[in-house]
Amino acid sequence: MPFSAPNRSLGKIDPATTATLIAAAADVALVIDREGIIQDVALNSDDLSTDLTGCSTWIGRPWVDTVTIESRSKIEALLKEAVPGRSGRSRQINYPSVQQADVPILYSAVSAGTEGSVVAFGRNLKQFSVLQRRLVEAQQTMERDYSRLHHVETRYRLLFSVSAEPVLIVDADSQKVIEANPAAADMFGEAVTAVIDKPLVDVFGPQSTSPLQSLLAVVRAAGHADDVRANLRHSGEEVLVSAYMFRQENASLFLVRLLRLTSDSALGVVPKMTWKLLKLVENSPDGFVVTDADGRIVSANAAFLDMAQLATDRQAVNQKLDRWLGRPGVDLDVLIANLTQRGTVRLFGSSLQGQFGTETAVEISAASVMNSERRCFGFAIRNIARRFRTDMRFGPDLPGSVEHLTELVGRVSLKDLVREATDVIERLSIQAALKMTGDNRASAAEMLGVSRQSLYVKLRRYGLADPTGENGSDVN
Incomplete structure (x- = not known):
C-alpha cells in the first residue's frame, strides 16, 4: 500500500537524496522521458554493470534499443501503463550479453511528474534464472534416467519371463x-x-x-x-x-x-561321478584352468586363484593366461602350438607371476578338447617351487643326468645356464628345447632367449644342424 502522507513525510527530501533512495531501492533504475529516451541510469552492483553490455552508453538512447527484440513490446506496455499515483504491472525485460545468456531484469515503471518522465525500477533476476535453468536441467536428467531405467526394467522383465x-x-x-x-x-x-x-x-x-x-x-x-x-x-x-x-x-x-x-x-x-570329478578339480591343491582357443580363461579353480593372488574368478575370466604364466607371448604360444598339433603336453616347466609380483616355479600338463565344435584347453598347474629350489643347488658341479638338466630348460634362461656350466650344458639345453618344441627352431629360440641367427650358429658349433637343411622347422 502507498504512503499515507507523502507530502508531510517526504516533502523535505532533496533531489540528491531522492536519487540515492531510488538507486538503493532497485538493482538498476532508469529515468525515461516522454519520448522513451533514457535520461539517467543508476546501478548498485559492479557485477551487474559487467553483465549489462554497453550500459555506460545508454544515456541518450531509446530504451527499446538496449534490450532484446522480444522485450521491446514489453517496454512500450510499461511506459503506457505508467500513470501518476500508481505503478503498473511488472514485466521481465531481457538484455543481451556477450559473455553468457541474456540478463533478465524485472521492471516496474512509475510516472515522475507532469513532464511525462518515468522512473523504471529493475530487479536483477540472474540468480533466479540460473536456479531455474538448473532446475530444468535436473528435471531433464531425471526424465532421461527414468526413461533409461524403464527400458532396463522392460528388458529385465522380458528376459525373466522368457x-x-x-x-x-x-x-x-x-x-x-x-x-x-x-x-x-x-x-x-x-x-x-x-x-x-x-x-x-x-x-x-x-x-x-x-x-x-x-x-x-x-x-x-x-x-x-x-x-x-x-x-x-x-x-x-x-x-x-x-x-x-x-x-x-x-x-x-x-x-x-x-x-x-x-x-x-x-x-x-x-552324472554323479562326473559331478564328483568336477568338485574334485575345483578343490584340487593343483591349479586348473580352462581356456578358449586363444588362451583366454573360461574357468579357474581356487588353487590357481591362490597362486595368481586373485580374490575371485571374475578377475581371471576373459583374461589371457599368459598375463600370469611365464614370459608373455612365449610360454603360452609354445603350449598352444603343441596342444594344437599333439593334443596333450606333459610336465612343461614355466613360472607363474602373482598379481602382487610374487613368482612361483610351476609344472604344467595340458590337454585339448572339443566343446560344441569349439576347441578349448585344460591346464593343470602344479607348484614346484620347493622342489625347484632343491634342484638348483648344483653349484659348480654338472647335473648328474641328462634328464636332470632337461627339467631346468624353460625355468631359467640360457644365459644363466651358460654362466654356471660348460658348453656341454649349452648343447644339452638346445637339444631339450628342440625336443619340447617339436624341432621348431623359432619357438626353441624364443624359449632359450636367443635370436634365430644365434641359435643357428650354436647348432652348427655343436654339430646339431642338418647339412641337408631338412631337419627342423622355422615356422612359428
Whole structure:
C-alpha cells in the first residue's frame, strides 16, 4: 500500500537524496522521458554493470534499443501503463550479453511528474534464472534416467519371463519369494501368483529345508556358496539350487536358480561321478584352468586363484593366461602350438607371476578338447617351487643326468645356464628345447632367449644342424 502522507513525510527530501533512495531501492533504475529516451541510469552492483553490455552508453538512447527484440513490446506496455499515483504491472525485460545468456531484469515503471518522465525500477533476476535453468536441467536428467531405467526394467522383465531356466527372487530377511518366472512356476506345478509371498522352503520337501537355509546363510555371509541338491515338494523331483545375493532399494535379495538333474532335462545330464570329478578339480591343491582357443580363461579353480593372488574368478575370466604364466607371448604360444598339433603336453616347466609380483616355479600338463565344435584347453598347474629350489643347488658341479638338466630348460634362461656350466650344458639345453618344441627352431629360440641367427650358429658349433637343411622347422 502507498504512503499515507507523502507530502508531510517526504516533502523535505532533496533531489540528491531522492536519487540515492531510488538507486538503493532497485538493482538498476532508469529515468525515461516522454519520448522513451533514457535520461539517467543508476546501478548498485559492479557485477551487474559487467553483465549489462554497453550500459555506460545508454544515456541518450531509446530504451527499446538496449534490450532484446522480444522485450521491446514489453517496454512500450510499461511506459503506457505508467500513470501518476500508481505503478503498473511488472514485466521481465531481457538484455543481451556477450559473455553468457541474456540478463533478465524485472521492471516496474512509475510516472515522475507532469513532464511525462518515468522512473523504471529493475530487479536483477540472474540468480533466479540460473536456479531455474538448473532446475530444468535436473528435471531433464531425471526424465532421461527414468526413461533409461524403464527400458532396463522392460528388458529385465522380458528376459525373466522368457527364460527357460527357473529363477526366483527371494527376500533375504523373510526368505519369501517375491518374484518367480513362468519356468519356475511350471516346475512347481503352480501359477506364478501362487508362488509369490510363499516361503522358499515351502516349495521344497522337508528334508531340503536344512541344506537350503545353510546355502542362503553362506551366501549372505560370503557372497557365494556351493550349489546344493533339493527335492521339490509336489513331485519329489531332485534339482540343483544355486543362489546369489544382490541389493536393490536398500533391501537385500537372493537370486535363486534351479537346475533339473533328471535324465529328460533339456539342460542335459550331469552324472554323479562326473559331478564328483568336477568338485574334485575345483578343490584340487593343483591349479586348473580352462581356456578358449586363444588362451583366454573360461574357468579357474581356487588353487590357481591362490597362486595368481586373485580374490575371485571374475578377475581371471576373459583374461589371457599368459598375463600370469611365464614370459608373455612365449610360454603360452609354445603350449598352444603343441596342444594344437599333439593334443596333450606333459610336465612343461614355466613360472607363474602373482598379481602382487610374487613368482612361483610351476609344472604344467595340458590337454585339448572339443566343446560344441569349439576347441578349448585344460591346464593343470602344479607348484614346484620347493622342489625347484632343491634342484638348483648344483653349484659348480654338472647335473648328474641328462634328464636332470632337461627339467631346468624353460625355468631359467640360457644365459644363466651358460654362466654356471660348460658348453656341454649349452648343447644339452638346445637339444631339450628342440625336443619340447617339436624341432621348431623359432619357438626353441624364443624359449632359450636367443635370436634365430644365434641359435643357428650354436647348432652348427655343436654339430646339431642338418647339412641337408631338412631337419627342423622355422615356422612359428
